[in-house]
Amino acid sequence: MQHKDSTRRQFLGLAGGAAVLGAVPIVTIRPSEATPAELASAIRSVTNGAQVRTGKVKLDVPPLVENGNTVPLTVNVASPMAPEDHVRSIHIFNEKNPQPNIGNFHLGPHSGRAQVSTRIRLADSQKIVAIARLSDGSFWSATADVVVTLAACTDEVI
Amino acid sequence: MTSALINVPAKAKRGDIIEIKTLMSHIMETGYRHTATGEVVPRDIITSFACRYNGTEIFRADLFPAIAANPFITFFTTATASGKFEFEWIGDNGFSETASASITVE
């Protein structure tokens, strides 16, 4: 199998096999997931217990992503973005990463359009929640479920 | 070696709503990964991003480890006057970078 002039070390049965595996450090300790209680608590820290209604918010994230390390995400909130009626902030949360927060984005009437895009990490298939805080103190939300597929051949070292 | 990639329209009409796109070089190490020997790789992320337009803050973001490496953030603003956009990224281990872009508003 090997080239005569190969610069690769010869494969030496079991011992060699162990060495091959040993040469590729792989994460063996899985970080713990955020619990539903942690997600609820993270949301409460933004809303202070106020009611969160469904609507106004559009959360655009691919339902099936090719790699959980880099997932494009856009949040758009239907708002006139006028001094008397605008979006003050947008908050994005997740269900199953080690930590429930993803990002907080602070806007104002000068923004013109209540829309932000970013790229996020998803440790697993899960639910994403986007919450908008409006200038009248109301909170609106949207959720999306994302399926994260697994890469086949990877060389992740840590 | 750090680079920022900023995209702001060079020209706009007064009152136009313009999109600003930003990319910043950063590993965004989560602090949740382990080496093969079990040691935690320490967290090293950008925690804050802000944009000022002629000195006034128009956008701010708090970032967490779930933001992907080389943070990409886009947002909108209303073109009000010619001048300068200043961008600032602040993070762990004293990370602090700035960039700027100018716009002509007619």
Added chain:
Amino acid sequence: MRLAGLIALSALLAVDAAGAEIPQAERRSGYSFMAPDTRAMQDDDTTNPGMLWVLDGEKLWARRTGVTNKACADCHQDARASMKGVAAHYPAYDKALGRPVDLEQRINLCRTDQQQATPLPYESRELLALTAFVAQQSRGAAIEPGSDPQLAPFVAKGRELFMQRQGQLNLGCTNCHDENWDKRLAGSAITQGHPTGYPLYRLEWQSLGSLQRRLRACMTGIRAQAYDYGAPELVELELYLMSRAKGMRLEAPAIRP
């Protein structure tokens, strides 16, 4: 899950087929296997994170270094003119060494011979940045390797490596990338393995990386021991892959999942 994927792969490839090469008309860039969101990331330079390395490379191109205190630009001037199309011809035959060198090795030869500076480590930000900056000047150019007849034996060696079964899974590159490119492996599309976009930004890596890094990952995937960075075998494989992709358009810096 990953192991399950590999078992599925082994089962998929258990039937031994003779290495059927892909007809010219059916060749497809990895780009065409990607989801629309991932394609969009590559299509727009203001959203393509690979451009961060191109920007760094542009700075390095003009930076003086080494004993001679020369910058790339001092000899090659404006890369937009001098490097246009160059990456489409790599790996290229180096007469002094008597073997092909890839773009990364060529940059390091320039460093050691002309600038009298230390070579940059493989996968270092600096080497990836310079390579990305040079490769970007060939965007859209048709891949055209191997005009030097002295390359022929190295292309043949690369082809032999591509066809050869290896590793604990006993697979050759050809078993996936010639014979099963229209199928899926775990969640990923099996592509035809054309190196049209290197160095490229992999979402998995969250970084730019070289073709050698990708080849090494493939070898690890089939549970073979990967060749060391810079090994002649990796350059021969790169050379064969470029000859196999002859005429296809360069996309560097591309995005891949």
